[in-house]
Amino acid sequence: MKNTILYNWTLGRRLWVIIGLVIITEGIFKKDLVSFIGGLIYTGIGVFNKTLCSTGLCSFSLKIIETPTDDNGTKQIEN
Numbered sequence: 421m422k423n424t425i426l427y428n429w430t431l432g433r434r435l436w437v438i439i440g441l442v443i444i445t446e447g448i449f450k451k452d453l454v455s456f457i458g459g460l461i462y463t464g465i466g467v468f469n470k471t472l473c474s475t476g477l478c479s480f481s482l483k484i485i486e487t488p489t490d491d492n493g494t495k496q497i498e499n
Contacts (some may be wrong), residue, residue, distance in 0.1 A: 440464070
């Protein structure tokens with residue numbers, strides 16, 4: 421946990437924290453609890469480096485479909 425917080429700071433993590441702090445500040449000045457909690461979530465994502473992609477939940481696979489072609493390399497259209 422300590423290594424996660426202290427090391428591997430990328431531009432993305434810095435942006436998460438900065439945006440989160442801006443939202444927290446806005447929530448405090450507007451006295452809006454929803455904005456404040458949203459800012460805490462953004463800041464927490466940046467500090468602890470936990471996004472959907474870091475946990476492996478945003479992975480996807482590409483499915484390549486080949487279209488049949490003739491000898492000249494043009495696509496064949498079937499009716």
